[in-house]
Each structure stands twice: as structure tokens, then as C-alpha cells.
Amino acid sequence: MKKLFILLLLVSCFISCNKKNDIAANNNEVKATVVVSPTSTITINAKGSKAFMGTTIFGVGTHIDGTNEANAAVYITAFSGGIMAVTSPGTYSFICEYRTNVANQNTPIFSNNGMNGGSITFTAINDHYMEGFFTAVCRCNSGGCVFGVDSVIVNGTFKGDHLN
Numbered sequence: 001m002k003k004l005f006i007l008l009l010l011v012s013c014f015i016s017c018n019k020k021n022d023i024a025a026n027n028n029e030v031k032a033t034v035v036v037s038p039t040s041t042i043t044i045n046a047k048g049s050k051a052f053m054g055t056t057i058f059g060v061g062t063h064i065d066g067t068n069e070a071n072a073a074v075y076i077t078a079f080s081g082g083i084m085a086v087t088s089p090g091t092y093s094f095i096c097e098y099r100t101n102v103a104n105q106n107t108p109i110f111s112n113n114g115m116n117g118g119s120i121t122f123t124a125i126n127d128h129y130m131e132g133f134f135t136a137v138c139r140c141n142s143g144g145c146v147f148g149v150d151s152v153i154v155n156g157t158f159k160g161d162h163l164n
Contacts, residue, residue, distance in 0.1 A: 028053055028160025030066025032074045034098055035153040042100075044068040044156070053130060054162055055085040061095075062086040062130070064158045071103040074154060076134060078120050086122055086130075094120040096136035098154050108145050110138035110152050118154075131159035 028051035034042040046066030053064045056077075062085045067073040078094040080086045096118060101107040112118050118136030125131070139151045 026051070026161050028158075030064060030074065030156065030158045030160075032066060032154055032156030034072070034074070035155075036149055042068075042072050044072055044074055051158075051160060053158060053160055059085050062125075064130075064134075066156075066158070067102060071101045073099045073102045074156065075099070076120065076158075078122070086125060089122050089125060089132075091119050091121045094118075094134065094136075096120075096134065096138055096154055098138050098152055108140050108149075110140050110154075112136040112138045112154075113141070125162065128162050129160070130162045131157075133157045 026048055028046075028048065030044065030046040030051040030053070032044040034044070036042060044066050046068060050068070051066045053062070055062050060083050061077040061079045064076040064078070065073065075097040076094055078086050078092045080088075080092055086092055094112075094117075096112040098110040099107065118134065120132060120134040122130060122132040134154070134156055136154045137151055138154055140149065
């Protein structure tokens with residue numbers, strides 16, 4: 001099961017990352033607050049080309065990606081019925097990943113794998129538009145964890161064009 005989870009994460013990230021370069025400016029918004037500690041918060045207010053959402057090429061999940069100007073990013077893939085894309089409003093299982101700096105491969109990666117990983121709710125979704133909110137507790141799963149920080153809380157909203 002863990003190998004399947006990792007494989008799905010890698011496939012969805014690979015596909016969604018590759019699709020970002022193919023899309024012109026859009027009207028999407030991804031807003032996230034990442035609570036690193038009681039005194040440290042990272043804000044991601046991604047719009048247009050910095051906010052991407054849609055279904056992967058093979059229909060494996062629905063993804064929502066947002067990156068701020070300092071390259072901090074939230075990558076989300078939501079699943080309906082196991083590994084299928086989300087097609088109707090509701091609360092779904094999802095994979096959430098917070099990256100401190102996507103431009104530097106040596107920075108920490110936090111993800112919500114395991115118990116109490118959070119939830120994502122789609123309040124509206126159709127063939128062309130999606131909107132909703134999410135919350136997750138993401139734990140550091142890489143060797144480059146920030147000193148004393150082993151988890152972060154990620155909360156946010158998304159809305160915009162559902163690009164396929």
C-alpha cells in the first residue's frame with residue numbers, strides 16, 4: 001500500500017509539473033497559509049501562471065498547485081473512489097505536499113502521509129471550474145528538515161479554471 005501511495009504521488013507530481021509549462025496565464029487562485037511554528041507563517045497567494053489546477057492526463061486524481069514569489073509551494077492531488085479524479089462536490093482523500101523552495105532540490109519536503117493527514121473539500125466542481133478548501137498536517141520526510149521543525153500545518157482555499 002505504501003509503495004502504491006508513493007507511486008501515485010510521483011506520477012501525479014510528474015504529470016502536473018510537466019503540464020504547468022503548457023498552460024498560458026489563467027484566472028486561478030490558490031491561497032495557503034503554512035504554520036511552521038507559533039511565530040512563523042509562510043503565505044502562498046498564487047494567481048495566474050503560479051496557480052494551476054486540473055485533472056492529470058490519465059485521470060489519476062485532481063491536482064491543485066500554488067507557488068509564491070519566493071518559490072514556496074503547495075502541491076495537492078485529490079482522489080475520488082481510490083485513484084480517480086474528483087467530479088462532484090464533497091470531501092475527499094488527498095495528498096498534500098509543502099515544499100519550502102521548489103527551485104532548490106535540497107530543501108525540505110513536508111507531506112501529509114499517514115494518519116490524520118487532513119481533508120480537502122470541493123464546494124463546486126464541473127468540467128470547467130473548481131472551488132474549495134483544504135487543511136493538512138504535513139510532516140518532514142526528507143533529510144533536509146529545518147532545525148526543530150518536523151511538521152507544518154497547511155490551510156488554504158482554491159478556485160479557478162479546471163484545466164485538463
